[in-house]
Amino acid sequence: MMNVTVVSHYPKIGDTPEEQVLRRSLAQFDRKEITAPELERVKDEVTRRVIEEQIEAGIEVVTDGQIRWDDPLTYLTRKIKGFRVTGLLRYFDTNTFYRQPICEGELSSPESLVVKDFQFAKGASSVPVKALLTGPYTLAKLAQDKHYGDLEKFALKLASILGEETKRLAQAGAKFVQFDEPALLNHKKELPLFKRIWEKLAFSFPQGIETILFLNFGDLEGLYPEVLTLPVTALGLDLAGKSENWKLLRRARFTKKLVAGIVDARNTKMESEEELREKLEELKDLVPGNNLSVSPNYGLEFLPRNAARKKLACLSKVVREFRGAKVKV
Amino acid sequence: MIPILPTTSVGSFPKPDYLKKARAQASKGEISEKKLREFEEKATREWIQFQEEIGIDILVDGEMYRGDMVTYFAETLKGFEISGLVRSYGNRYYRKPVVVDKVKRAKPMTIEWFQFAQSLTKKPVKGMLTGPYTIMDWSFNEYYPDRRELTLALAEAIHEEALDLEKAGAQFIQIDEPAVSVRPEELPLVIEAMGIATRGLRAKTITHICYGDFEKIYPGMLDIPVDQIDLEISNSTLNLLELFKKHPFTKEIGLGVVDVHSHALESKDVVKGRIEDALKVFRPEQIYVDPDCGLKTREVEEAKDKLRVIVEAAKEVRKELAQASRV
Numbered sequence: 001m002m003n004v005t006v007v008s009h010y011p012k013i014g015d016t017p018e019e020q021v022l023r024r025s026l027a028q029f030d031r032k033e034i035t036a037p038e039l040e041r042v043k044d045e046v047t048r049r050v051i052e053e054q055i056e057a058g059i060e061v062v063t064d065g066q067i068r069w070d071d072p073l074t075y076l077t078r079k080i081k082g083f084r085v086t087g088l089l090r091y092f093d094t095n096t097f098y099r100q101p102i103c104e105g106e107l108s109s110p111e112s113l114v115v116k117d118f119q120f121a122k123g124a125s126s127v128p129v130k131a132l133l134t135g136p137y138t139l140a141k142l143a144q145d146k147h148y149g150d151l152e153k154f155a156l157k158l159a160s161i162l163g164e165e166t167k168r169l170a171q172a173g174a175k176f177v178q179f180d181e182p183a184l185l186n187h188k189k190e191l192p193l194f195k196r197i198w199e200k201l202a203f204s205f206p207q208g209i210e211t212i213l214f215l216n217f218g219d220l221e222g223l224y225p226e227v228l229t230l231p232v233t234a235l236g237l238d239l240a241g242k243s244e245n246w247k248l249l250r251r252a253r254f255t256k257k258l259v260a261g262i263v264d265a266r267n268t269k270m271e272s273e274e275e276l277r278e279k280l281e282e283l284k285d286l287v288p289g290n291n292l293s294v295s296p297n298y299g300l301e302f303l304p305r306n307a308a309r310k311k312l313a314c315l316s317k318v319v320r321e322f323r324g325a326k327v328k329v
Numbered sequence: 330m331i332p333i334l335p336t337t338s339v340g341s342f343p344k345p346d347y348l349k350k351a352r353a354q355a356s357k358g359e360i361s362e363k364k365l366r367e368f369e370e371k372a373t374r375e376w377i378q379f380q381e382e383i384g385i386d387i388l389v390d391g392e393m394y395r396g397d398m399v400t401y402f403a404e405t406l407k408g409f410e411i412s413g414l415v416r417s418y419g420n421r422y423y424r425k426p427v428v429v430d431k432v433k434r435a436k437p438m439t440i441e442w443f444q445f446a447q448s449l450t451k452k453p454v455k456g457m458l459t460g461p462y463t464i465m466d467w468s469f470n471e472y473y474p475d476r477r478e479l480t481l482a483l484a485e486a487i488h489e490e491a492l493d494l495e496k497a498g499a500q501f502i503q504i505d506e507p508a509v510s511v512r513p514e515e516l517p518l519v520i521e522a523m524g525i526a527t528r529g530l531r532a533k534t535i536t537h538i539c540y541g542d543f544e545k546i547y548p549g550m551l552d553i554p555v556d557q558i559d560l561e562i563s564n565s566t567l568n569l570l571e572l573f574k575k576h577p578f579t580k581e582i583g584l585g586v587v588d589v590h591s592h593a594l595e596s597k598d599v600v601k602g603r604i605e606d607a608l609k610v611f612r613p614e615q616i617y618v619d620p621d622c623g624l625k626t627r628e629v630e631e632a633k634d635k636l637r638v639i640v641e642a643a644k645e646v647r648k649e650l651a652q653a654s655r656v
Contacts (some may be wrong), residue, residue, distance in 0.1 A: 004601075011415070011416070012413075012416060012424065013414060013416075014413065015414070023420055023422065027420060031421075054347040070418070070419055071418065087590075088418055090511065093511045093512050095417065095466070095467055096416065096417055096418060097417065097418035098418070099418075170630050202642075266628045267469050267470060267471070268412060268471060269468040270468065270472040277409065301415070301416055302415060303415065304412050304413025304414060304415055304425075305413060305414075306413050306414070307412070
């Protein structure tokens, strides 16, 4: 049966004073009014709250909301030895920014990157938690390399680090591990290189976990159906609105699990239930129900928290009704 | 008289502490709008006076009355609502505007402030607007069917404002489009919208573009229908001047010569060097000298120091040019 999930991040703050505790605490931490452990406790609390919110909205596989992440790169690259994190750059076509990491030496991650966070989230959730990592190709493309001197070498090293991390996550009980690789859609000609990097990464994938490759910030024109040969269990795609991806899915049979991002997380305009139902109808014909999850097309942090909550609630309501109707038939 | 290599600013200046405090108080309803306006006028007066004192040639009002370059217009235009908070980076959040209805200019948005600033000086004050494409790109759209339709509706509203600025005496009108370089495939839309915004204007028109991935939009961006394009040159990782050697820059250039994102103050020689480098690619009369971008994120004193260096460097280069032409 199709389930309903989310992509990655969740708004860290909302409109009420209680929902702004993280913003306040970060400011207090900067002014040295609270200690690092105190700030960590606030992040724990907010993580717990955003997991609850996802579950309340009907999400069946949740994330930790990446409450501890500044952006898709900084949180990981601060923990990987060999990187120095520097100035702000625009993140794809958004009005958000990331700090560019510069690789200045041999990379290594003697300690795990997100396992502790995963364990915390797992303990705080009554439904499965999906672990999140930024993919090796996207990390390599958005970082600056002053050590390896070759994109492939650099990305392969990152792939081996992320592969180790995937094993650690599996040992900690993760059933779902998602890798975000938006950079591929801006550099489609590099698919052969991307494949080589991913074969290396997948070499470390333990048995029994579901790996999800999320590809957004563009469409798969020129990459589909070749992307179906990548060594992952599921692909996540932007299928909100009239995305070009719809045409591609109709063109060639989809042979993996699909996470269909049918709700637009970049605009506050609410989808109508009717529109979402039509999408589910069409998806049902393209991908068998057991192989289908639906979600927003991006992480939810591009939206105000209220809009994010509303969109999730609407999506899971439509999915539940849709499943109910199918069961009855 | 405006000299050769005129000095100017991109638009915003930092708000003095008393104004920041007043804005916070006004947002909580602790002081009246009228009281806030007094502080805004005081700060505007101070900035105009400072620019005159150090010898800037084309002045700006410093945007003491604007919070954010998009939100200000969204709050003033009809058809917008202001949303909840969204994060930009780190612990920085802003209220991203939402288009919920047909966009219309209900009343002039910047004219009174332009007139106020111009009344304080005999030098020209630039009229400062945010471009339709950038307002579109930095807003949620719940009303228009696509990005183009919203952009074109905004272009009409900005056009009305630009006409009123000209009527009020503005000789220079700057319409900023910092979002332009983000989606190179939408450059034709930027050009179309700017054509509407600047239609029939006799004033000198300028657009400011930043966060550059200029390689992808050059030379196409020269088709944006304005007289001058203002660029951040000092903070650019790309050697723009090399790019302009390959394909000549056919407009006037607003030459950003100090980095607005850095506390460090450039020396006069560094700034002179940047102007002199530009003179290898541009004719002197093509160049206007200014900071890379709005200075509002700097401290007041840092911003003043950076402006002083610009004026001193430009004066020396002018002198050298005059001497060279005499020889």
